Ligand code: FES
């Protein structure tokens with residue numbers, strides 16, 4: 001076991017874990033930040049997506065030792081009160097069904113907008129098609145994503 005100092009949602013967290021423990025499990029099992037979900041564990045579904053220095057990253061395959069020194073943002077840190085334009089758009093459209101994939105959806109969109117504030121249709125499709133939704137809410141995700149992008153470019 002080793003001690004790691006992580007910057008998560010603007011706070012420093014000192015955690016003891018194996019160096020190769022995926023960040024996902026540090027977040028969920030050690031820090032109780034359970035908004036980040038486990039879907040596949042092999043970087044295929046996107047449920048575990050968080051921001052690492054602003055980029056959307058799959059935390060199930062990121063060893064905690066590689067996250068040291070980066071600013072990590074989870075769904076809990078997207079806004080203090082659910083008022084981030086992405087969260088407001090998701091609520092306005094009523095996107096979630098079971099909800100399980102939705103933090104990964106929102107963090108993926110947040111990462112895209114960080115890099116491309118006004119993404120093209122193709123960029124939006126390319127980014128969001130990488131995050132699976134078993135409930136098939138893709139239509140509403142797209143509608144809410146366009147709403148959020150619009151709001152963030154006012
Ligand atoms: S749990 Fe990480 S991509 Fe599926």
Ligand code: FES
Pocket residue numbers: 096097098099100101102132133134135136137
């Ligand atoms: S809302 Fe159920 S998996 Fe996406």
